[in-house]
Amino acid sequence: MLQAIALTKQFGRHTALHALDLTVQKGEIFCLLGPNGAGKTTTVNCFLGFITPTSGRALVNGIDVAQQLSQARQHIAYIPETVMLYAHMTGLENLVFFDSLTGNHHTREHYTTLLISAGLQENAINRRVKTYSKGMRQKVGIAIATAKHAQVLLLDEPTSGLDPHASNEFSDLLRRFSEEGRAVLMATHDLYRAREVASRIGIMKNGRLITEMEADTVDHYTLENIYMEHMRTV
């Protein structure tokens, strides 16, 4: 589903990604952990086609993102750290607009259900987004990603700004995606959430994937220790 082959990205003299090799299979939730500047977002952006790798390949469903960008993007749904929407439109209008771009056309009721499932209060659905909190925008972003029915989900700190209840609901949603056979790659700082939802966990540092583990082989405490240990070493 998702494959990085010797993926390298340089910004001038700084190497953000060092020949990253990574695979996320169907139904798998892969959480990338690491400090700021570790290369998590760069990895996600390479798969999204927002940045062009200096060398190596990023494949989505076997499609090389650099070669066939629009085809690759058809298989991707994306939730950024801060979902930015059009402030002059309502939450529902934003969802209808962004989903219509993919060619989907559903009823108003369908979209309303999606927004409620994502955790947005019913009375906020028809309010302009300029009145939304960050968490509410995030929920619309989740609804947009859900509506696309993409086989690959790329998430960059998606629970940032979500309240604990919404975060738990989001974890449930990810599990559902996994059960549906979708591949999920999530960059996050949230060790707890990663341990809760991930199938596999990778820790990145200085643009390298320094360790990788099955999530069910570690508990929260062990994961935290491993993480801290890696952060201490140069």
Place this chain on the structure above:
Amino acid sequence: MYLLLTTKEWLGGLRTYALPAVLLSLLLLLGIAFAGTHSRSAQVKKNRLAANAHFRQQWEQLKTGDPHSAAHFGTYIFKPVMLLSNFDSGLEPVTGTSMRIEAHVQHSMAAPALRPVDIYTRFGGLTIASILQLFFPLFIIFGCYDSYTQEKTSGTLGLLLIQGASQNIILKSKARYYLTAVNIILLISLLIYMPALLFSGTSSTDNTTLISILCLTVAYSIYCSIFVLLAIVVSAIAKNGRQSLLILTGCWLVWNILIPRLGAGIAAELHPLPSQYQQQEKIEKAIKMGINGHSPKEERQQQLIDATLKQYHVERTDQLPINLNAILLQASEDYAQMVYDIYNAKTDSIISIQNRYNNYLALADPYLAIRHLSMALCGTGYIQQQQLDNAARQYRNDFIRRLNNELAYGGSKTDDSHWKVNAAFYQSIPPFHYQTPALSQVLKSQWVMIASLLLWLIISICLLQIIAQYAGIE
């Protein structure tokens, strides 16, 4: 997808009140300009009608019976008030629209004032044209500078791309929206103020005026579209809105302020015009001493007296059947006119070189192009001024010649101070009539300006096409 993206833009424009705000601001500015120009032109028209009637009546009821005295009395002629001069007053505030006709005196139109080329490029008064040429592009810049950078910096661009919209489609949708919105605002403004101009009663409307208005609308639409497309292109390549705004306002400054002044300055520096005083001094000397400097006025007069005596086979002037004084006066007029024509030709050639600089610059500056084209289409441009000069000079010469010839051959004798003409003679001299150049002639004279606007439109479209392929999110 185009429809979706364009609808989203329209929704933004209307819900944020950006479009109504721009429209209302523009209408307000145009309203102020219209009120000012309309009240001024209504006053001018009223004054001109009264002055025309007054001077004509004065002329037809002249007390003097001596045609040469009448030539000294002279009269005034006026450039007709052009209907569209309310839209674009062009050169009129600088060159004026009235002139005095008088014997021996070459008025400013007969001998055009030495006008430096920068009179065409300085800021004029607040007219509808100046607002559309100078301020509307600023509105466009402020409205469009953030069109793409906002999507980039706010993060919506990423979501748009992931949901299937390509950069190409996003940019072209924005171009469609902004082009449509700007042209609708322009059309609404023109639809409100053009009929107001047409029915304001300053002059009659004909088909040529309507076609001129159509040409003006197309020209301004192209001019504004150039700014829209360039603003979107800059917004697509700029890192953020601030950078985009800086680049665009820089372009506006260079095009609308710097190049017109710099170009005029360079032209005037490289091909300077002589001063009015120097020119007049040379002309007077040439009239007195002859164009070659070796045939003084007295000698020329003596030659003419001898030739006339010989022609009529008489020995003394009092034996002539005609009035020799009038013949001498007309000969003096003809010689002076010849001298003026020679010096004017030199001046005109310098002005024409300076104008050529402006033409070349207009290829690099759509503001210069629309400015020249607009004033030409409104009947207040250089071509109309030149034709008015020629018509006025022609009228003046015919006017004086007719009076002198009446005195010379109408029955009076040399030194006969009792001979008189009646009022019917004065009435037989037609009033000044000025025929404006045909629209085709005007458009032909403005081909460089039309080419410049089309060239910049094509450049903008091509730039948008290129940028649409390469504009990224990095």
